[in-house]
Amino acid sequence: MTTFERFPTDRDGPRDECGVFGVYAPGHDVSRLAYFALYALQHRGQESAGIATCEGGHITTLRDAGLVSQVFDEEKLRALEGDMAIGHVRYSTTGGGSWENAQPVWRDDGREVALAHNGNLTNAVELWGELKERGIAFRGTSDSEIIAALLSSHGGKLIEDAVEEVMPRLEGAYSTVVMTKHAIVAFRDPHGIRPLSLGRLGERFVVASESCAFDIIGAELMREVHPGELVSLTERGLETRQVVKGVRRSTCVFEHIYFSRPDSRMDGVVLQQARGRMGEILWREAPVDADLVISVPDSGNPAAAGFARASGLPRDDGLIKNRYVARTFIQPGQELRKHGLRLKFNPLPEIVAGQRIVVVDDSIVRGNTTRQIVGMLRKAGAREVHMRISAPPIRNPCHYGVDMSTREEMIAHGRTVEEIADELDADSLAYLSMEGVYEAIGSGPEDHCDACFSGHYPLGDPEEANGKFALEEIAVVPAS
Numbered sequence: 141m142t143t144f145e146r147f148p149t150d151r152d153g154p155r156d157e158c159g160v161f162g163v164y165a166p167g168h169d170v171s172r173l174a175y176f177a178l179y180a181l182q183h184r185g186q187e188s189a190g191i192a193t194c195e196g197g198h199i200t201t202l203r204d205a206g207l208v209s210q211v212f213d214e215e216k217l218r219a220l221e222g223d224m225a226i227g228h229v230r231y232s233t234t235g236g237g238s239w240e241n242a243q244p245v246w247r248d249d250g251r252e253v254a255l256a257h258n259g260n261l262t263n264a265v266e267l268w269g270e271l272k273e274r275g276i277a278f279r280g281t282s283d284s285e286i287i288a289a290l291l292s293s294h295g296g297k298l299i300e301d302a303v304e305e306v307m308p309r310l311e312g313a314y315s316t317v318v319m320t321k322h323a324i325v326a327f328r329d330p331h332g333i334r335p336l337s338l339g340r341l342g343e344r345f346v347v348a349s350e351s352c353a354f355d356i357i358g359a360e361l362m363r364e365v366h367p368g369e370l371v372s373l374t375e376r377g378l379e380t381r382q383v384v385k386g387v388r389r390s391t392c393v394f395e396h397i398y399f400s401r402p403d404s405r406m407d408g409v410v411l412q413q414a415r416g417r418m419g420e421i422l423w424r425e426a427p428v429d430a431d432l433v434i435s436v437p438d439s440g441n442p443a444a445a446g447f448a449r450a451s452g453l454p455r456d457d458g459l460i461k462n463r464y465v466a467r468t469f470i471q472p473g474q475e476l477r478k479h480g481l482r483l484k485f486n487p488l489p490e491i492v493a494g495q496r497i498v499v500v501d502d503s504i505v506r507g508n509t510t511r512q513i514v515g516m517l518r519k520a521g522a523r524e525v526h527m528r529i530s531a532p533p534i535r536n537p538c539h540y541g542v543d544m545s546t547r548e549e550m551i552a553h554g555r556t557v558e559e560i561a562d563e564l565d566a567d568s569l570a571y572l573s574m575e576g577v578y579e580a581i582g583s584g585p586e587d588h589c590d591a592c593f594s595g596h597y598p599l600g601d602p603e604e605a606n607g608k609f610a611l612e613e614i615a616v617v618p619a620s
């Protein structure tokens with residue numbers, strides 16, 4: 141299938157996972173609040189978007205493939221009235237990118253629920269088999285539907301009681317928001333792998349993957365939802381339960397490096413500043429004789445600023461990004477292919493020609509984009525191109541909700557840093573150390589997952605069988 145093959149992918153790096161949102165606010169325009177919150181979380185997933193609202197005991201769900209601004213218009217938002225809402229933006233992790241896997245998931249196996257989930261269950265296959273045995277049928281192939289089915293079919297009177305019993309059965313990463321006819325309930329896995337924050341909107345409460353979703357709707361960040369905690373937003377206000385205690389915290393360190401927006405706050409730190417410190421430490425660890433620092437926009441900007449600050453080197457924009465390109469499904473054709481399509485970045489010869497350039501980026505996964513950038517800069521006249529990366533080499537896949545490619549596709553797999561530099565045709569290449577990352581965020585490995593860099597999976601290395609498309613494979617094979 142070539143006609144709809146994507147060219148090029150919007151990013152050669154790790155793909156963001158999903159973003160979730162929930163608000164309980166009678167008297168407010170909850171669908172509009174959800175719309176703008178999702179708009180702020182768009183970087184976490186661009187394949188589909190959805191909002192579910194509840195009014196007078198009736199849940200309405202609207203979801204579709206595309207960006208938030210493509211899926212919703214005034215008319216659709218007006219149809220989504222209610223006292224509470226949840227929302228989701230998705231980049232497919234478990235389950236393919238098909239429409240059935242768009243969220244919020246809606247189910248009624250005894251209790252009507254709409255659910256939005258960010259993460260990846262590592263025991264999805266086992267739970268799916270168990271539910272199938274109980275006669276529960278599935279529409280899609282996502283692990284989020286499994287959580288929805290477990291909660292929907294649970295006999296407990298309160299959704300909070302259902303969550304309390306279901307949570308210990310779930311393994312892996314799950315920052316989840318569920319809506320019933322009476323409540324919004326949000327819960328985070330006991331390791332706190334994916335982010336989830338709690339905010340206040342006047343007298344009411346909101347939850348979201350990142351605090352940037354609160355800023356846009358005028359809500360205030362209160363705190364993060366604790367790992368293993370359940371928060372319930374109802375007419376009574378805010379109630380919380382610590383469902384699972386005493387488990388090692390393993391927050392995703394990559395959220396600090398790249399995934400989350402730089403204006404979001406995590407562990408009390410605004411990420412723009414933490415990333416700036418990563419750039420400063422990168423200079424300390426890997427200085428280089430050069431004339432000019434440039435970034436790979438936009439995600440490399442904060443670290444490039446830090447690198448320039450610490451080195452005293454001038455910084456300029458040597459690569460201009462087309463900000464209006466998300467994804468194109470149109471093939472470039474032979475003529476443009478020959479020309480070397482500069483769809484996403486355009487180098488400025490007037491800035492880079494004759495210069496020894498340091499290019500700062502946040503990560504390299506497969507290396508295709510980096511190789512292209514080095515080539516473009518050389519063609520634009522750069523005398524030397526030195527790559528500096530504000531994260532360690534990525535050598536392992538993520539099992540907790542981020543699409544990172546397979547080990548074999550990763551440029552750092554089985555290569556030394558010198559060999560990677562050769563592959564990229566860079567004059568030099570250096571990565572920030574893991575210690576440098578932790579110094580920048582003011583924390584340590586004891587509280588984080590850094591498995592894609594270190595290979596140490598905090599929950600153990602899950603079987604390949606529970607990989608990205610495990611449920612799809614099972615779903616098409618008839619049970620024997």
Ligand code: SF4
Binds near residue numbers: 333392393539540542
């Ligand atoms: S493996 Fe990497 S991306 Fe996945 S949760 Fe751990 S640190 Fe984050």
